[in-house]
Amino acid sequence: MPTTAILSIDQGTTSSRAIVFSLSGQPIASAQYEFTQYYPQNGWVEHDPEEIWATTYKACKEALAKAAESDVDVVSIGITNQRETTLVWDRSTGKAIYNAIVWQDRRTAPTCNKLAPSLASVRAKTGLLLDPYFSSTKIAWILDNVEGARQLANEGKLAFGTVDSFLIWRLTNGESHVTDATNACRTNLYNIHNNQWDNDLLTLFNVPSSVLPKVLDSASDFGTTAQGLFNTQIPINGVAGDQQAALFGQCCFNTGDLKSTYGTGCFALLNTGKSALPSQNKLLTTIAYRINGKTTYALEGAIFTAGANVQWLRDGIKVIKVAKETQALAESLDYDHGVFLVPGFAGLGAPHWEPNARATMFGMTRNTNNAHLARAALEAVCYQTADLLSAMKQDGANSTSVWVDGGMVGNDWLCQFLADILNIEVKRPAMMESTALGVAYLAGLYQGLYKDFEEISTHKALDKAFLPAMPNDTRDHLCAKWEVAVQSTLHFANA
Numbered sequence: 001m002p003t004t005a006i007l008s009i010d011q012g013t014t015s016s017r018a019i020v021f022s023l024s025g026q027p028i029a030s031a032q033y034e035f036t037q038y039y040p041q042n043g044w045v046e047h048d049p050e051e052i053w054a055t056t057y058k059a060c061k062e063a064l065a066k067a068a069e070s071d072v073d074v075v076s077i078g079i080t081n082q083r084e085t086t087l088v089w090d091r092s093t094g095k096a097i098y099n100a101i102v103w104q105d106r107r108t109a110p111t112c113n114k115l116a117p118s119l120a121s122v123r124a125k126t127g128l129l130l131d132p133y134f135s136s137t138k139i140a141w142i143l144d145n146v147e148g149a150r151q152l153a154n155e156g157k158l159a160f161g162t163v164d165s166f167l168i169w170r171l172t173n174g175e176s177h178v179t180d181a182t183n184a185c186r187t188n189l190y191n192i193h194n195n196q197w198d199n200d201l202l203t204l205f206n207v208p209s210s211v212l213p214k215v216l217d218s219a220s221d222f223g224t225t226a227q228g229l230f231n232t233q234i235p236i237n238g239v240a241g242d243q244q245a246a247l248f249g250q251c252c253f254n255t256g257d258l259k260s261t262y263g264t265g266c267f268a269l270l271n272t273g274k275s276a277l278p279s280q281n282k283l284l285t286t287i288a289y290r291i292n293g294k295t296t297y298a299l300e301g302a303i304f305t306a307g308a309n310v311q312w313l314r315d316g317i318k319v320i321k322v323a324k325e326t327q328a329l330a331e332s333l334d335y336d337h338g339v340f341l342v343p344g345f346a347g348l349g350a351p352h353w354e355p356n357a358r359a360t361m362f363g364m365t366r367n368t369n370n371a372h373l374a375r376a377a378l379e380a381v382c383y384q385t386a387d388l389l390s391a392m393k394q395d396g397a398n399s400t401s402v403w404v405d406g407g408m409v410g411n412d413w414l415c416q417f418l419a420d421i422l423n424i425e426v427k428r429p430a431m432m433e434s435t436a437l438g439v440a441y442l443a444g445l446y447q448g449l450y451k452d453f454e455e456i457s458t459h460k461a462l463d464k465a466f467l468p469a470m471p472n473d474t475r476d477h478l479c480a481k482w483e484v485a486v487q488s489t490l491h492f493a494n495a
């Protein structure tokens with residue numbers, strides 16, 4: 001009797017992954033391919049759509065082939081993706097008309113500034129802010145900068161999608177132009193209260209409705225893979241943006257449950273249940289998941305660079321060879337080493353939202369070396385998380401523990417410092433691929449393979465809990481210095 005399994009596709013900012021999961025959430029087989037990051041100008045970040053597709057397809061084929069060595073029956077596909085990243089393609093060929101403009105890209109900051117008078121109405125409908133991070137201004141940029149694009153869009157010949165949508169189009173050979181509510185709600189064009197594309201927002205951002213995908217529940221019928229792509233045709237039944245997928249994969253199903261993911265960026269999401277809690281502290285109100293037409297909301301804090309700080313140490317200034325070296329380097333110093341990095345490499349996200357901010361290093365002496373840089377890069381992510389949690393607290397959403405995941409949390413030193421600075425318990429799950437797992441669960445729910453959330457939660461296991469151990473006065477002192485560093489960076493951004 002073959003084991004029933006689900007294929008999860010996790011198309012992230014730096015790599016495309018495919019994991020075949022058993023129903024108990026255990027990985028049976030996986031494959032992963034990194035792809036090229038393009039930085040054509042300062043503040044611009046792009047991906048090649050063909051490389052996104054090629055790495056994803058290759059990872060899927062390889063994971064499915066490995067899984068086939070055991071006796072498995074892959075009955076459904078879940079897709080999770082880097083959010084906001086924007087693609088526009090030709091409906092007749094399926095070819096993108098421009099590179100994917102990545103969520104970190106800042107090129108549309110001037111457009112966002114011009115639209116500032118509309119901030120309150122945008123925020124009320126979308127739960128977001130006016131920032132180049134979101135998809136709407138990126139779509140308009142492509143339509144206005146690729147010759148003839150706006151005309152083609154008006155004629156209904158172009159399609160827009162976030163990465164999930166593009167992959168579904170390719171997987172179904174152009175049969176499905178769809179997305180799910182968690183991805184749609186990151187475009188600044190989607191009303192999170194009535195769950196519809198919003199005509200006023202489309203007019204404001206100058207995006208024609210003809211390019212939009214249909215928005216479905218996160219557990220739904222997104223189409224079936226085209227014949228010949230894999231050995232069998234497989235239905236696609238779970239789709240969610242990667243941060244919402246991680247919330248789901250961490251089984252944060254109850255109001256007040258909090259997870260924080262440390263990949264390229266860091267994203268803390270707190271489940272607020274059926275209430276779309278508005279933030280007074282520049283957090284985002286977003287859709288956590290939509291199942292059977294019922295929407296669950298989350299409050300989100302987004303930090304643009306987390307693991308990316310470590311990538312910069314490795315690939316940019318080359319002071320480390322591999323990411324995991326940062327643990328031993330950080331451990332080699334004491335609390336009072338004195339160096340702070342405010343990592344505004346892609347501007348600063350929540351709770352400051354300053355696209356003009358740039359990364360800034362404080363407190364260096366002639367004694368400063370790679371250990372200080374590595375430690376400051378890891379510490380920054382923890383201080384920034386503390387800023388997010390304090391904003392959540394001021395918005396009335398308090399948590400006594402946080403579940404963590406993402407590539408960085410394999411670093412025990414980071415997890416302990418995080419617990420010390422947050423002053424709450426930090427819990428790392430046994431299954432670290434929460435993001436991919438989240439959409440496997442969504443696909444399984446649609447297929448009726450899980451009865452309910454309770455059944456899914458039985459598969460959750462803790463790897464390690466990190467408890468705060470730092471004296472209060474040390475924490476207060478470090479956080480006060482961090483705050484001065486942030487304020488100085490913000491001051492410099494606008495000088």
Ligand SMILES: Nc1ncnc2c1ncn2[C@@H]1O[C@H](COP(=O)(O)OP(=O)(O)O)[C@@H](O)[C@H]1O
Binds near residue numbers: 262265311324406
């Ligand atoms: N042991 C480690 N310590 C610190 N950072 C790490 C460690 N291992 C991986 N990273 C960082 O984690 C990131 C990869 O995490 P991942 O969740 O795969 O990212 P994404 O999904 O955004 O592509 C990279 O930026 C890498 O620098």
Ligand SMILES: O=P(O)(O)OC[C@H](O)CO
Binds near residue numbers: 084
């Ligand atoms: O690729 P990640 O894991 O850094 O996630 C990117 C986010 O979805 C951007 O909003």
